Every structure is written in C-alpha cells, then in structure tokens.
Amino acid sequence: MSITRKWAAKKQRALEILVRLKTLYPNAPCTLDYATPVQLLVATILSAQCTDERVNLVTPELFRRFSDAAALAKADIEELEVLIRSTGFYRNKSKNIKAACALLVQEFNGQVPASMEQLLKLPGVARKTANVVLAHGYNINAGVTVDTHVKRLCDRLGLTEYSDPIRIERDLMRLLPQPDWENWSIRLVYYGRAVCKARSPQCSVCILADLCPSAVLPD
Numbered sequence: 001m002s003i004t005r006k007w008a009a010k011k012q013r014a015l016e017i018l019v020r021l022k023t024l025y026p027n028a029p030c031t032l033d034y035a036t037p038v039q040l041l042v043a044t045i046l047s048a049q050c051t052d053e054r055v056n057l058v059t060p061e062l063f064r065r066f067s068d069a070a071a072l073a074k075a076d077i078e079e080l081e082v083l084i085r086s087t088g089f090y091r092n093k094s095k096n097i098k099a100a101c102a103l104l105v106q107e108f109n110g111q112v113p114a115s116m117e118q119l120l121k122l123p124g125v126a127r128k129t130a131n132v133v134l135a136h137g138y139n140i141n142a143g144v145t146v147d148t149h150v151k152r153l154c155d156r157l158g159l160t161e162y163s164d165p166i167r168i169e170r171d172l173m174r175l176l177p178q179p180d181w182e183n184w185s186i187r188l189v190y191y192g193r194a195v196c197k198a199r200s201p202q203c204s205v206c207i208l209a210d211l212c213p214s215a216v217l218p219d
Helices: 003-024 037-046 052-065 069-073 077-087 090-108 127-138 148-156 165-175 178-194
Strands: none
Touching (some): 003 178, 037 052, 037 069, 037 090, 037 127, 052 077, 077 090, 127 178, 148 165
C-alpha cells in the first residue's frame, strides 16, 4: 500500500472513531471549573500530573483569595504553595502561576492573550495548556491537546507512530476536522478512563475494537 493510500485509510479510521465517540459522549465540556480565561489558565497549569477533580477542590479558595492576574502576580508564594499543595509539584506550579500572571500584567494588561505564540511565552505554558485555554477560553481550535490518555489511546488505535506529543499532535491535526480538535481529546480521556484503561483495557466491550489494531478479543 502506498503512503498516500495508507494515510487515507488512517484518516478514514480516525473519522469513524470520532463519530462513535461523539455518539457515546455527545457533550464533552471542559471539566475544569473557572469563570475567566485567567482562572482557566491557572486551573490548567494546576492540572498537570493531577486530576481535574482535585483541581476543582482547590481553585474555589484560590480564586476567592486571588481572583485575577494582578492579585496572583502579587500573591505571597508561600500562601500559594499552601493553597495548591494537594495538586502536586506545588512549588513549581506556584512559581509558574505567579510568574505567568506577572507577565500578563506587564505585557497584556492582565488579560490572557488569544494566540498560541503569545501564550507559549508564559512560564509554565506549553502547547497542551495553550490548546486548552484557547479552545475553552476563546473558542479557538489551534491544535489538539495531547495528554497521557490521548497519547496512549492514539498509539493503541494506530493513529500515530510517534511518542513525542508534538508529533502526535501534528498527526491528529491532519486526521481530524479542526472544529473537533479539542473535544476529541476530552472524549478520548473519558474513554480511556472508562474502557481503554492503561493496565486492563476492556477490549471485549470496546465499541472501537474493530477499528483498533491493538485489540485483544476472545476467540
């Protein structure tokens, strides 16, 4: 099979997976709680190596104390650390949140910029965080969020040959319609937690098994 035909087949499979996931999860909203793009940015930084549920337990008090970029930029670092401690890596996250908000105040009038290039200038912000903020804060699908669930499932489903998140994202951007880029990731996270689990994938009840080259089914 030629490279062109192989890629076309992969794209067709990705689109069928998307259709089935949309049927299973018609609504796929961001599961972080926030009121403003600044709060979304902070919550997304906190979500690294942490569940959204845990972040949502921490942010109400955090945002009650520091509701915007100006307040967070001036926050006492030790107080920030206490407030976000349970999200893990709290020292580094506190440092990045404070520095990112200081830069927002200095260069963007306290507002989160609505461009990938400018977001990537902020401390603690890589493409994963920027994609979430742009999609859910500004309704801009600039890329595909690739977290551990997305990386694992795309590998199992044979949608990419890469392990590097940037290369995985490039493949997915070629395979999927742009309006579905962000919600694809959310649906894969849902499915990865419920069915295609890391240690014990439930292939026998998987609605994607016939599309998955990694599926292990009973004889």
